[in-house]
Amino acid sequence: MNGPFKAAGPGKPFPAFSLEEFAKGMRADFRFAPLNVLILVAVFVIGLVIHLGIHGFDFNAVVLFLGSALILAGLVRLTQVWEAVVVLGTADCLIAYIAMRPDHNVLLITIVLALLIATSIQIAYQWERAVLLRFGKFRGLRKPGLFAILPVIDKIAQFVDQRIRVTDFSAETTLTADTVPVNVDAIAFWMVWDAQKAVLEVEKFDQAVILSAQTALRNAIGKNELATLLSERDRLGAEIQKLLEEKTSGWGITTQDVEIRDIIIPKGLEDAMSRQAQAERERQSRIILGTAETEIAEKFASASKHYENNAVALHLRAMNMVYEGLRQKGSMIIVPSTAVETMGLGALGGLTAFGRSPEKGSPEASSQDKEE
Numbered sequence: 001m002n003g004p005f006k007a008a009g010p011g012k013p014f015p016a017f018s019l020e021e022f023a024k025g026m027r028a029d030f031r032f033a034p035l036n037v038l039i040l041v042a043v044f045v046i047g048l049v050i051h052l053g054i055h056g057f058d059f060n061a062v063v064l065f066l067g068s069a070l071i072l073a074g075l076v077r078l079t080q081v082w083e084a085v086v087v088l089g090t091a092d093c094l095i096a097y098i099a100m101r102p103d104h105n106v107l108l109i110t111i112v113l114a115l116l117i118a119t120s121i122q123i124a125y126q127w128e129r130a131v132l133l134r135f136g137k138f139r140g141l142r143k144p145g146l147f148a149i150l151p152v153i154d155k156i157a158q159f160v161d162q163r164i165r166v167t168d169f170s171a172e173t174t175l176t177a178d179t180v181p182v183n184v185d186a187i188a189f190w191m192v193w194d195a196q197k198a199v200l201e202v203e204k205f206d207q208a209v210i211l212s213a214q215t216a217l218r219n220a221i222g223k224n225e226l227a228t229l230l231s232e233r234d235r236l237g238a239e240i241q242k243l244l245e246e247k248t249s250g251w252g253i254t255t256q257d258v259e260i261r262d263i264i265i266p267k268g269l270e271d272a273m274s275r276q277a278q279a280e281r282e283r284q285s286r287i288i289l290g291t292a293e294t295e296i297a298e299k300f301a302s303a304s305k306h307y308e309n310n311a312v313a314l315h316l317r318a319m320n321m322v323y324e325g326l327r328q329k330g331s332m333i334i335v336p337s338t339a340v341e342t343m344g345l346g347a348l349g350g351l352t353a354f355g356r357s358p359e360k361g362s363p364e365a366s367s368q369d370k371e372e
Contacts, residue, residue, distance in 0.1 A: 019077065028080040029155045030119055037073045040118035044069035047110025055103045064099055068092050068111065076119070082152050089115045116151050123147075124159060129195040131157040141195055160195035164256065169210050171217045178225045183264040186237070188213050188244065194252025202251050209248060213258070216243040226265065233260040 022028055048065040052058070075088055089111055096107040123146055124130045130142035133155045142156075149156065170185045190209055192198045198205045220239050221229065229236060237258040244255040 019080075022080065026158055029082045030080060030149065031122055031156065031159065032077045032080045032119065033123055035123060036118045036121065037077060039121060040073050040076075040114050041069045043114035043117055044110060047106055047114070051103070051106040051110075054106065058103075061100060061103075061107070064096060065107065065110070068096070069114070072111075072115070076115075082155075085115055085119055086152070120148050120151050121146060122149055122156065127161055127163045128159045129162060130159050131195055131199045133157050138196070138200060158195075158199045160192055160198060162192050162195065164189055164191045165206075167206075167210055167213070168261075169213045169217065171214060171221055174218050174221045176221055176226045176229060177223060180226045181266060182221065182226065182229065184217060184221060184229070184260065185262045185264075186213070186217055186240070186258060186260050188241075188255060189257045189259075190244075190248070190253055190255045192253050197250070197252030205251055205253060208251070209244070209253060209255075212247050213240065213244055213255075216240045216247075219243070229263055233263075236260055 044065055048062065051061055051065070055061070072088055072092060076085060079085075092111050093108050096111065097104045100107055122130065122142070124142055124144045126144045128144060130147070132139045132142055132149065134150070135153055136155075139154075166187055166189055168185065168187045170183065172183050173181050174184065175181055188209070192205070202208050217240055220236055220243075224232075224236065237260050241255050241258040244258065248255055
């Protein structure tokens, strides 16, 4: 539905009534802004002053004049169509004629002039262009500021906002190329650069842009796999923007950018992908560990060539290994007997034990005393 009354979707609140939005749409014939209300009341006040100057003070005339001004201003502000202006003006003239006869001439002229002048002066904001129709035909665009229209025969088809607009759209439960259902939310940045084409060639250009964006998003999702959607959001947005630009450029609309905000996948698939990622990291860690073991083995093989025909070097290396083990890991180490004989660890241990002085009171100290 055009105008401010729009059907609310599931889970969305019903939008509030907005006179400004109604005046900008196709349902209104003109915009009756606060400036127009002021002009209407001012003309009525001028007519009242003239009437009182001619016929003298009349309380009924004052109430009728000011009451008519307020009621007409409110009703025209709510309707903003020429039918309401004609009907309300005729009714007000009839009431004035019956109530003020025979002194009704000034009042009737005031009502007609007030309605014609107040509705013929229009204002467009800096970011707007007004599409003017005369007898149903396009007469041109009106730039920002004040401009005049002919009452009844002219119609402001629409006040077109030419600022950059941000529109959100989504594709719900759409299958990817690898048959994964996803929900994708995106936003589009677009603007109207030719108000004439947008209004005259497209019935509801804002809805047309949204629906076209949703279709382009669904097509892009169906052509790509889930991994591509998750990793290449910028490319997907650029692809959708290109498709939209090709379609909307003929409507006087340009799409500047499309951004993918969120990609929602089923909970079960999300858990499976998490487990897959953990398994992949475990595999990578095992590969790294195996690679390290291989490199270490290669280094040992290279080092063994230096000890192959050099018994002294091998002997020193073995002694160093035993020393490091005793120093860092404790006082006890198990080595093969052949290694002990080769390195002379028995004699070394005996010399170490011989070098120790027995503590006083120990069995060794007592046996030494007896021998002496």
